[in-house]
Amino acid sequence: MTIPQQRTVRDIAADRLPALLRAMPKAELHIHIEGSLEPELIFALAQRNGVAIPYASVEDLRAAYAFTNLQTFLDIYYAGASVLLKEQDFYDMAWAYLERAAADNVVRTEMFFDPQTHTERGVAMQTVMDGLHRACVDAKARLGVDAELILCFLRHLSEEDAFATLEQALPFRDRFIGVGLDSSELGHPPEKFARVFARCRELGFHLVAHAGEEGPPAYVWSALDVLKVERIDHGVQSTKDAALMKRLAQDRIPLTVCPLSNLKLCVFPDLGQHNLRALLDGGLVATVNSDDPAYFGGYMNQNFTETFAATGLTAQHAWQLAANSFEGSFVDAAAKRAYVDRLNSAFDAFA
Numbered sequence: 001m002t003i004p005q006q007r008t009v010r011d012i013a014a015d016r017l018p019a020l021l022r023a024m025p026k027a028e029l030h031i032h033i034e035g036s037l038e039p040e041l042i043f044a045l046a047q048r049n050g051v052a053i054p055y056a057s058v059e060d061l062r063a064a065y066a067f068t069n070l071q072t073f074l075d076i077y078y079a080g081a082s083v084l085l086k087e088q089d090f091y092d093m094a095w096a097y098l099e100r101a102a103a104d105n106v107v108r109t110e111m112f113f114d115p116q117t118h119t120e121r122g123v124a125m126q127t128v129m130d131g132l133h134r135a136c137v138d139a140k141a142r143l144g145v146d147a148e149l150i151l152c153f154l155r156h157l158s159e160e161d162a163f164a165t166l167e168q169a170l171p172f173r174d175r176f177i178g179v180g181l182d183s184s185e186l187g188h189p190p191e192k193f194a195r196v197f198a199r200c201r202e203l204g205f206h207l208v209a210h211a212g213e214e215g216p217p218a219y220v221w222s223a224l225d226v227l228k229v230e231r232i233d234h235g236v237q238s239t240k241d242a243a244l245m246k247r248l249a250q251d252r253i254p255l256t257v258c259p260l261s262n263l264k265l266c267v268f269p270d271l272g273q274h275n276l277r278a279l280l281d282g283g284l285v286a287t288v289n290s291d292d293p294a295y296f297g298g299y300m301n302q303n304f305t306e307t308f309a310a311t312g313l314t315a316q317h318a319w320q321l322a323a324n325s326f327e328g329s330f331v332d333a334a335a336k337r338a339y340v341d342r343l344n345s346a347f348d349a350f351a
């Protein structure tokens with residue numbers, strides 16, 4: 001892997017830090033596109049498609065977003081996705097996110113999607129793929145955002161179901177760059193999906209998995225050693241295991257950390273106690289991401305500004321997190337260098 005050059009960044013006053021965080025180019029590596037579905041769009045799509053939803057208003061729905069753990073969120077997240085039926089619905093959802101990403105100076109995004117959430121309801125794989133892919137193509141042309149897709153298997157379902165999903169997706173294999181693993185973590189360890197990940201590896205897909213969000217460090221170990229993933233999504237429980245921290249640092253395995261998600265799902269009691277700084281201090285390739293921004297109260301820049309305000313991270317950390325996002329992305333070495341050059345230019349212009 002190419003490691004972007006290091007850079008020592010001059011300190012800037014705390015009151016100017018939010019502007020720098022917003023202005024710097026960055027990659028988003030952990031965004032569930034179904035988690036970008038805002039309540040307003042849920043209501044609009046419900047009406048367009050004649051789907052009944054058990055909430056009287058947008059305010060009513062938003063009021064239900066009081067989560068105590070991952071599962072309480074997932075129950076509402078899957079219900080929200082039930083309004084997605086047509087190709088245009090998937091396009092509209094992805095386009096709304098991509099416009100928000102562009103506004104946050106996200107120049108590269110690798111978006112998760114959960115096909116089983118849709119095929120289970122009778123939506124064709126092709127419908128999902130067509131809508132999301134068309135939004136990615138338009139994002140490059142009209143927003144200058146380089147957008148790719150990563151297909152996630154739902155870990156609360158069986159490996160057999162994951163294999164069937166992979167089969168359905170293979171006619172569209174040029175439209176997604178990798179596979180991931182999401183949904184209910186506890187009780188569904190990575191090794192449950194050992195064979196389907198081995199197959200995806202043979203097929204040449206990039207591999208990632210959620211691990212160590214709520215689950216123990218053992219799940220991060222098995223994501224690495226059994227599934228052979230290239231990145232860990234979340235991974236914040238890794239600080240509980242010194243040997244694991246060493247492994248992640250030595251192998252430069254990126255962690256796609258999602259601070260506002262961790263706050264909303266009660267992984268940390270408050271943002272001031274988030275361990276992002278400890279991950280960076282441990283030499284890990286940690287990144288900042290939004291996860292499910294419509295549900296967790298913030299897109300990329302809000303994740304950056306709120307976390308920096310709560311934890312006292314500095315301009316040096318800002319540079320490192322953005323550089324890490326490009327290092328951790330699935331672009332080639334020349335593109336990584338070009339992105340880090342853009343990052344350096346943004347810092348020069350800011351000084």
Ligand SMILES: [Zn+2]
Pocket residue numbers: 030032182210233291
């Ligand atoms: Zn996630």
